[in-house]
Amino acid sequence: MLVVGYIVRMYAAPYxxxxxxxxxxxxxxxxxxxxxxxxxxxxxxxxxxxxxxxYLREINxxxxxxxxxIGLNDYTEGNALYGEQQMAKGLRAIVHYxxxxxxxxxxxxxxxxxxxxxxxxxxxxxKIHDEIEARMQAPWIDTHAHLYLTASYAMFRGHLHQEExxxxxxxxxxxxxxxxxxxxxxxxxxxxxxxxxxxxxxRQAVDRAxxxxxxxxxxxxxxxxxxRRIIGAEVLARIYDExxxxxxxxxxxxxxxxxxxxxxxxxxxxxxxxxxLNEHPLQELGLKRLNVNLSPIQCRDIHMAERICRIAQHHxxxxxxxxFEITESALSYEARLQQNIDMLMAQxxxxxxxDFGTGYSNLMRVLKFPFEDVKLDxxxxxxYFDHTNKLLPAIIDGFQSFGVQIxxxxxxxxxxxxxxxxxxxxxxxxxxxxxxxxLDDFLHYLKTTTPKVSSTID
Numbered sequence: 028m029l030v031v032g033y034i035v036r037m038y039a040a041p042y043x044x045x046x047x048x049x050x051x052x053x054x055x056x057x058x059x060x061x062x063x064x065x066x067x068x069x070x071x072x073x074x075x076x077x078x079x080x081x082y083l084r085e086i087n088x089x090x091x092x093x094x095x096x097i098g099l100n101d102y103t104e105g106n107a108l109y110g111e112q113q114m115a116k117g118l119r120a121i122v123h124y125x126x127x128x129x130x131x132x133x134x135x136x137x138x139x140x141x142x143x144x145x146x147x148x149x150x151x152x153x154k155i156h157d158e159i160e161a162r163m164q165a166p167w168i169d170t171h172a173h174l175y176l177t178a179s180y181a182m183f184r185g186h187l188h189q190e191e192x193x194x195x196x197x198x199x200x201x202x203x204x205x206x207x208x209x210x211x212x213x214x215x216x217x218x219x220x221x222x223x224x225x226x227x228x229x230r231q232a233v234d235r236a237x238x239x240x241x242x243x244x245x246x247x248x249x250x251x252x253x254x255r256r257i258i259g260a261e262v263l264a265r266i267y268d269e270x271x272x273x274x275x276x277x278x279x280x281x282x283x284x285x286x287x288x289x290x291x292x293x294x295x296x297x298x299x300x301x302x303x304l305n306e307h308p309l310q311e312l313g314l315k316r317l318n319v320n321l322s323p324i325q326c327r328d329i330h331m332a333e334r335i336c337r338i339a340q341h342h343x344x345x346x347x348x349x350x351f352e353i354t355e356s357a358l359s360y361e362a363r364l365q366q367n368i369d370m371l372m373a374q375x376x377x378x379x380x381x382d383f384g385t386g387y388s389n390l391m392r393v394l395k396f397p398f399e400d401v402k403l404d405x406x407x408x409x410x411y412f413d414h415t416n417k418l419l420p421a422i423i424d425g426f427q428s429f430g431v432q433i434x435x436x437x438x439x440x441x442x443x444x445x446x447x448x449x450x451x452x453x454x455x456x457x458x459x460x461x462x463x464x465x466l467d468d469f470l471h472y473l474k475t476t477t478p479k480v481s482s483t484i485d
Contacts, residue, residue, distance in 0.1 A: 092146065096183075243266070251315075257478065332371050346374035444478075
């Protein structure tokens with residue numbers, strides 16, 4: 028464009044407009060190739076995530092490189108505590124410090140409070156860690172900002188295979204998560220890369236299961252302590268992949284939540300549950316309800332309840348056949364959650380709070396929602412029997428005083444079942460009764476098994 032413009036300009040020199048055209052061409056090319064917004068993260072001033080992978084690919088071609096990953100442990104809590112604007116000031120202050128302290132390193136912001144220092148030089152990892160950690164002990168100060176933050180660290184030195192370059196930022200996220208859990212610096216090695224590759228394969232398996240509609244449903248019995256029999260079941264998703272076999276639920280659920288496909292899994296599970304009830308009505312099974320899980324991501328969708336109702340109506344299943352379980356983390360989306368709950372309850376469904384005791388919700392916040400039932404997390408229940416937590420009776424009494432019944436998870440033996448019954452739990456769930464069962468096995472279980480639990484009178 029400049030060559031053509033120069034020739035035209037030479038032949039049309041008397042016309043000032045040609046000089047303007049020539050200057051405009053120069054400016055266009057300058058902003059196209061030199062505009063820092065293409066490369067720099069606006070929030071922090073560091074190299075942005077989109078540019079980081081090509082940059083990493085380039086320096087990896089030259090040989091070995093060093094990478095120091097820094098992850099803020101309290102990034103999510105910091106956003107809630109300080110606010111996004113204040114947190115952004117803290118991120119900028121961190122980037123400013125890293126650039127000044129390590130001028131030989133390229134500073135990259137990889138989102139969600141994760142930073143990377145990358146250089147082709149060899150660095151003393153322990154020295155860098157000590158220096159950054161010492162700085163993290165002091166507050167990060169900016170205009171009207173005074174933030175106290177903590178961090179975890181991961182280190183890498185070496186050369187990556189071509190396919191590993193594309194996944195390197197996934198590796199660092201996993202390494203930082205492990206570092207936070209272990210309270211120690213993690214050295215990124217091949218074992219970590221293998222785990223990251225497994226996560227990628229799991230994510231691909233989840234996508235295949237959704238596309239091919241091969242998500243399976245299993246049922247775990249719910250025992251009613253007043254009825255002294257199985258009164259329902261929790262519907263659980265399972266994925267069997269030809270390449271990976273039966274995938275652990277925590278693996279594929281985590282992968283689906285991170286990719287956002289958990290909503291599609293949830294709706295597929297609900298539809299298959301409706302198909303099961305078409306063939307085996309609750310009355311014939313002697314059950315009161317089936318419990319279906321709603322993920323926090325589903326609860327954020329303002330149209331979630333509308334789609335659930337539409338699926339049930341399509342299969343002619345009344346919504347009163349279901350109790351929808353919502354986890355504590357979903358309570359933070361109060362307006363949307365309340366709207367979804369209202370629509371589901373208007374159609375006859377009941378709502379349960381799942382995994383109480385694992386989040387940050389208090390009793391009064393829970394009682395803001397019309398929960399018929401609160402399910403105590405298995406770790407909370409087991410802590411009572413391990414004599415490490417004596418709050419269980421008080422929690423049960425507190426909810427019962429407000430008319431909310433209690434379900435206890437993780438019941439492993441008759442002694443636990445008897446004790447929880449005497450404490451006032453209305454529903455029990457756990458391996459003492461049965462593990463999650465395929466549909467045919469569940470039907471056989473209902474016909475052949477009578478759980479033994481002492482009554483409150485006994």
